[in-house]
Every structure is written in C-alpha cells, then in structure tokens.
Amino acid sequence: MSKIAKSVLNMLEVFCINNHPLGITELSNIMLDGKSAIYQKIKILGELEFIEQDEHSQKYILTTKLLELVNKSLKGYYERTHVHKYLKTIAEQTGECTYFGLKNRKNRVVYVDRYASENAMTVYTNIGDSPLPYCTAHGKALLAFLTLDEIEETIKNGMDKFTENTITNKKKLMEELKKIREKGYAFDDEERMNGVRCVASPIFNSKKEVIGAIGISGILQSMTYEKMESHAKIIKEIADKMSINIGNDILY
16 A cells, blocks of 8 residues: 555544544644645545535535445345344344444454334434444354463553453453353343343354354343343354355455
C-alpha cells in the first residue's frame, strides 16, 4: 500500500472514531501531520464523497457513504452465509435477542448480525461492537478455543471490573474456559452489565478453528439459570450445524 493511500485511510479512521466535526488544525494535531498534507487528504476524501464540509462551522464531517457501503457489504454477507436464518431460529425457540459475532485479528468478537423476536425484552447491542472477551458469553466462547498464547495475548492488559460478577482473576478465567471447552457453550452471568445474562456457543471452520460465536442476551426475569441451561442446548445444536454447513463461508 502506498504511503498516501495508508495516510488517507488513517484519516478516514480518525473521522470514524471522533464523532464530531473536525477542522484542519484538530486533524493536524491528531495525526501529527502538517496542515498542507492534511488538506491534501481532506481533498481526496471529499472527492470520494466520504466527507463533506459543514457550511456553518467550516469543519469536516462524515457523509453517509461509508454507512451505505457497510450496509451493502453486510447484505451480501447475510445472503451468502444465511446467518440470519440461524439467528431467527434461535430467537424463535428461546424468545430472546440473538447475536452473531465474528473473530477479528485481535481475537475479539465483533457483532455483525442480530435478531429479536417480537416478544423479546430487547438488550440492545450495536452491530460493530467488540466488547472485551472475558466478560461476555460470546467472547468467552471464542477465548475457550484459542491457544494458550492467544488467550494470554488477549488479556495481557489486565481484566477490568464492570460488575460484581466480572471475572478479573486469570486463574479463575482459565478454569471457566476449560469448562466451556468441555460443554461447548458459555454463560455471562451479569459479568458485563447488571441485570443481563447471556449464553453463546462457538462456531468453527472445517479446520476446527474457532471463527465466531452465536448466542442470546436477556434480562434476569426471563433468563433464569434453568432457562439458560435449556437455551444453551438449543444454541449449541444450531452452532454445530452452522460449523458444518457454513463454517467455511462465514469468514468475512
């Protein structure tokens, strides 16, 4: 990749991360680049219609083009893999919100699709979210089937505490990951958010490499421990089918 192309893409990422209009000076400070160089990249992104200038502040903001491209990409992905039909099946059988996430290069789950039945008490998770893996069912379902070195790398910066139930001890986490490997599904018992429980199972490709996870989230009133166990069997069965039927197609 050329230096200018990489720099322009870096600027696009800056616009995505900073959720407000950005001026030349602010961009220069963020990217540690001269104003003339910043203006050249601004011009390129403007010509490509990824950003536009706000007529009042004279600063630059993202257009909807990136969102439109993402939506087109996801639509093609869903049509190719049929992931949505599996989410719907789980949602209909459990009555809970269903989420599917892919493994990224940092060995974290990125949520790429969801489905909620009409009667589900929605626990809202954004498409594109990538929560820390040790405190979510999807994340632990993924972690459990990584190598020891990969797990160590993922938690090397420590484990922050989000609730009273968050696992922050490495030894305790490793013990839970061993159990998840044995059972084939993971629980989140109010570990990331108070009042919310989750269940998830891993999905593999034909090489038996973990590539993602599928599962549900629900509030305490509907997600009793008894229901979590019964839901886990449903989710694991469908995750196993996904691994066999579309495991090699799921890679984005």
